[in-house]
Amino acid sequence: MIKRYFTLLLIVLISIRLSAQVWVVPAENDARKSPFAFDDASRKAGSEIYMTSCKSCHGEPGKNNAVPLVPPPPDMSSVRMQANSDGAMQYKITNGRGTMPSFKNTIATTDVWKVISFVRSFNDKYVQEVAAQAAGGASVANVNIKLNWLKEQNQIQATLSAPSKDKGILPVGGAEVKLFAKRYFGNLLVDEARNTDAAGVALFNFPKDLPGDSAGLVQLVVALSNEAFGDAKRDTTLAIGVPTYRPPLNEQRAMWNVVSKTPIWLLLAYTIAVFGAWGFIIYVFLQIRGIYRAGSEKNTESAE
Amino acid sequence: MASEVNTDFLHDKKLDSIAADILRPVGITQGFIVWMGFLGISLLACIYAYYIQFDKGLIVTGLRDYISWGMYIANFVFFVATSLVGMLISSVLGLIGFKWVKPIARIAEIIAVAFAAIAGLVIVSDMGRPERLPYVFMYGRIQSPIIWDVTVVTTYLVISTLLYFLPLIPDLAISKGRMGHTPKWLQKTYEILAVNWKHTPKQYQILLKAVRIMLILIIPTAFAIHTVTSWLFAVTLRPGWDSSIFGPYFLTGAFVAGSAAVVIMMYFVRTNYKLDKYLTEHHFDMMGKLLVLVSIVYLYFNINEYLVPGFKMKTAEAIHLKDLFVGDWAFMFWSVQLLGLVIPIILLLFKFFRKPLSMFVISIVVLIAAWFKRLIIVVPTQDHPFLPIQHVPKAWMVYQPTIVESAITIGTLLLVIIIITVLVKFFPVIPIWEMAEEQNEIDSKSKE
Structure with missing residues (x-):
């Protein structure tokens, strides 16, 4: 009975494992x-x-x-x-x-x-x-994105427009756009994906605490996230972030830093130890010279 | 070493017989030529092995990505350890005032000089690009324990050499006129090295002061040299090395290896040079007691080093310790602990075993075990990296020393033996003036 149970368990486990391999x-x-x-x-x-x-x-x-x-x-x-x-x-x-x-x-x-x-x-x-839809419609090509920083509201306004054959430039409504801030590794999504309104405008709330560089500069990217409207993006750099100064990790004296940035206590300990020991060693070498000189001195004591 | 020297011994007739005894083996004999010939030819084979390594790189060794510190580094630790005995005998015991160490002190210093001198070379043997050695000094960082090690090994070597040389000066002068049987160049060397020694009280005064300074200075230096060597391991987080008692653990282990080396050399000198008048059974008895003492202290540290992590069995430590206790390393581990520590302690507690021959045999076993003990400290830890590399060939994970590697290691041992042989054969191995002075003291006391 128990043997059967384990066989069943084994089969279940194996099948779970196998199904986990398939990427659905x-x-x-x-x-x-x-x-x-x-x-x-x-x-x-x-x-x-x-x-x-x-x-x-x-x-x-x-x-x-x-x-x-x-x-x-x-x-x-x-x-x-x-x-x-x-x-x-x-x-x-x-x-x-x-x-x-x-x-x-x-x-x-x-x-x-x-x-x-x-x-x-x-x-x-x-x-x-x-x-x-893409193969058929040419109307969505050449979408142009304009970026505006509404400072008071701390919002980023993206305005989408596209040229049309007969009516000149028209706003692009109902397109999904995303706002990103460029970080070291990849892009950080800021706020949520937004759909443009009839005027082709999408508004993103920008957080007050996003760290920028030392001048508060943040590189922003607004991009269409719905490929039905083609490929369009716009990047810009704004002083919208919190100015952040991060001292480089190798700026201060540390055990793991280069030799010119040795911690003071270590520099002192090492120098004192080396000079101390070698001071005595050199002194003893001088004593050997002293022995040599003492041997040349005329003295009566050893002659007795 | 006394603070003042009574130079009466210079006029004592006993000086002649002591000097004759000790200087008799000095010089080039047939036995010496045969022995050096044997060492030289063996060394040539080892140098050829090093040529192969120099030419092809460390790929000719068993060192790979997992185990990059193998036999060479174990050998380095062993060399540094053995050289430490110079400090224990002439300095610690000598400064306390034990008279029996006098004839042994120079033997201990010879061991210290020989092993410390070659320890640096052993490190070079572990370098794949030895021509970049100067970079260590050009770009070395004071923050690195490796630089501390380089500094302190050099300092220790210089102090040990001075401690060998300084007490030798009066002997070199005494030997003048008593060296008829030796080649001229050796007599000339003696004259130069004797630095104009005339046995004047002032010279003795300077000499004793210089020796005393060095005897005191060598204590912290010796502590530093082996503690820093232990830090090369202990400053990492790896199981088996990440230990707060590694400094004293290494230090006490060093005294065991060194004392055994001294006993072995004492035995050779005593039997080959017929100096049993100076290296008596009493000296072997005392060395036996010393070996028991340092072994018990080392055993105590071993128990601490293995029992405490063994009680907790933290994940990574447990893998390491199981490897040692019951795994791949168990045979070597228990052999080393039993043959190199527990059994010698038990045997040497009995006076019966503290005789020259049995001491000699026990010391050889202890010294061999001491070498393998270093291997056990250095290698098994690297078997289990915290971040194992995936899908590596088995040869990268298991350390298998090659013949080339073993030959180079043997070569470094041969170099040590050559240095010891040369020093023992060309210079008095037992301090003549100190023996004569002691004899004079005993005689004058018995007259009173």
């Missing part, structure tokens, strides 16, 4: 398609992003030189990798799982599609399906 992508995401057709320009741009953000783990495509992690990062040219739909790839890159990090805030959505464009170049059999 929601059907909605799985079906997504790139808003633009992959071409040489997108592949080239994707290649550059791949080399800086992906290669360190996945290795060079086709060379099977990925870092041996658990689970192993697949090679780009592998069947396993290419079996993903475009949408699945976009979902996985964006959200990450386990050792695969999320690039949600580091690589813009359109750039993610460019990376996928690059990845697909290692699959001869691949035929792209472009998203229907």
Whole structure:
């Protein structure tokens, strides 16, 4: 009985483990398609992003030189990798799982599609399906973003507009935009994603305590997060953050610093010990000279 | 060493017989040539091994990513440890006023000089790019215990050399005219090294003062040298090294190794040079008692070092300790503790075993165990890094010393033996003037 129970348990555990290996992508995401057709320009741009953000783990495509992690990062040219739909790839890159990090805030959505464009170049059999709305509509191209800092309210105002064929420049309403502050590692999402109103305006509340550099400067990026409207972003640098001065870690005297920044107490202890000991040693060497001289002195005592 | 010297012994006839006894083995003999020939040829083989390492790099050793400190560093710790006995015998015991250390003091200093001199070379043997040695001094940081170690080893070597040389000066002068059987160049060397010694009271006064300064100075220096060596390990967080008692643990261990080395050398000198009149059974008996004392102190530190973390068994420590107690290192660990510490202590408690021959045998076992003890301190800790590298070949994780590495290590030991042989063979190994002075004192007391 107990044996049976354990067998059952084992089967359950193994199946849980196996299911954990499968990376389930929601059907909605799985079906997504790139808003633009992959071409040489997108592949080239994707290649550059791949080399800086992906290669360190996945290795060079086709060379099977990925870092041996658990689970192993697949090679780009592998069947396993290419079996993903475009949408699945976009979902996985964006959200990450386990050792695969999320690039949600580091690589813009359109750039993610460019990376996928690059990845697909290692699959001869691949035929792209472009998203229907993007393939058809040209009205969303060339979205222009203007940034305004409403100082009193401490808000960032993004105004989106796009040229149209017959009516001149029109505001872009209903587009999702995100505001980021650039940090050392990736972009920090500020406030939430906003939809532009009919006037093409989105307002972001900016926090009062975001650290800037020593002058309070923060580099801001506003980007479209809905690829249906194409690829547009605007960055600007504003003195909007809290001025922050962080002394470099090697500024003060410390045990781990360079020799010119030795802690004073250590410098003194070492110097006193070395000079003390060698002072006596040199004194004793001088005594040997004293012995030699004493031997040359005429003295009666030893002659007795 | 007394503060004043009664130079009456210079006119005593006994000086002649003492000097004759001690100077008889000095000089080049057939046995010496054969022995040096043997050492020289063996050394050549070891130098060839070093040439291979110099040419190809440390890849010819068993050192890899996990264990980067192996036999060489264990050997370095052993050398520094053994050299410490110079301080214990001539300084600590001598300053307290034990008379029996007089004929042994120079033997202890020879061991100190030889081992300290080669310790630096041992470190160079562990360097993959030895031509970058000057960088240690050019770019060294005072914050680094390695620089403290370099400083203090150099200082200790100079002080030990002075403590060997200074008391030798009167002997060099006494030997004048009694060295007919030795080559001319040796007599000339004696004359130069004797720095115009005329046995004047003023010279004795200066000499005794200089020796006394060095005897006192060598105590903190010796403490520093081995404490700093222990800090090379103890300032890390690694299980097995991260210990607050590592300084005294190393220091007391050093006295065990050093005392054993002194006994071995005493035995060689006594039997080969027929100096049993000066290195008597009494001296072996006293050295036996000393060895028991330092061994018990070291055993006490061993119990502290292993019992306290063994009681708590913190995760990382537990892996390390299980490796030592019942794992891969268990055989070596228990052999070293039993043969090198527990059994010698028990045996040497009996006067029967404190005879020259049995002391000699026990000391050899103790000294060999002392070497392996250093290996146990240095290597097993590195078997289990806090952040193990993934998917590394087995050869990177398990330390397997190579023949080249072993030959280089043996080479450094040969160099020590060569230095000892040269010093013992070319200079009086027992202080003539101190023996004569003591004899004179005894005689004049018995006359009264």
